[in-house]
Amino acid sequence: MLCIVCELRKALIRAFDGEGAVRHVALEGTPYARLLPRVAFLKASSEEAPYIGVETARRWCCVIVTEGRDGCRLYWDGGEARVAPFPAVQVDPTGAGDSFLAGFAAGLLWGLSATDAALLGNYFGAAAVSHVGVPTFNAKMLQAVKTILEGKVKRCNPCINGTTFNFERSNMHDELHTSLQEVAMLMSEKQEIDPANGIGDICST
Numbered sequence: 001m002l003c004i005v006c007e008l009r010k011a012l013i014r015a016f017d018g019e020g021a022v023r024h025v026a027l028e029g030t031p032y033a034r035l036l037p038r039v040a041f042l043k044a045s046s047e048e049a050p051y052i053g054v055e056t057a058r059r060w061c062c063v064i065v066t067e068g069r070d071g072c073r074l075y076w077d078g079g080e081a082r083v084a085p086f087p088a089v090q091v092d093p094t095g096a097g098d099s100f101l102a103g104f105a106a107g108l109l110w111g112l113s114a115t116d117a118a119l120l121g122n123y124f125g126a127a128a129v130s131h132v133g134v135p136t137f138n139a140k141m142l143q144a145v146k147t148i149l150e151g152k153v154k155r156c157n158p159c160i161n162g163t164t165f166n167f168e169r170s171n172m173h174d175e176l177h178t179s180l181q182e183v184a185m186l187m188s189e190k191q192e193i194d195p196a197n198g199i200g201d202i203c204s205t
Contacts, residue, residue: 027052036060043101062114062167066100071122076167083118086184088126095135100125110149115169123180144183
């Protein structure tokens with residue numbers, strides 16, 4: 001497998017016309033489409049989704065469409081799932097997509113199913129938009145999230161060639177969402193008490 005998680009960069013679905021104007025093109029009509037069978041997960045925003053051909057792409061890989069304050073949706077061959085968001089006051093969207101992807105990839109490394117890992121992605125995506133600038137994450141928040149994962153999942157390393165990913169939500173999905181929500185609320189309260197955290201010190205959603 002060439003790539004475990006691939007984010008759809010806008011450059012892959014953009015083209016220039018004769019006058020130099022930028023327009024979107026369907027992924028299916030680009031050379032990059034042939035890479036889909038070698039990708040396990042493809043992430044796109046809701047604005048990009050119409051150009052990737054979700055119904056075609058899901059036959060080859062799991063497509064993750066992020067929907068901002070509405071969370072995200074996962075599409076794979078034979079199924080789909082909606083993953084709930086975490087409330088956040090958007091201050092600056094810088095880094096939200098990358099933060100989602102980092103949380104999602106970390107979830108996979110912890111052995112979460114794709115749907116559960118997307119929940120972790122939503123958590124970090126929401127945290128990222130709550131502050132101005134490139135996000136960095138508060139060490140106490142990261143430790144709290146790690147403690148939750150240690151208590152709920154058996155850590156493994158599924159990112160090995162030949163491993164089959166589980167896409168369905170687990171029976172701990174709702175419990176995981178509640179636990180992450182509690183951490184978000186706690187970090188938000190701490191930030192209100194001590195607002196001088198510095199730009200990019202992400203500890204609230």
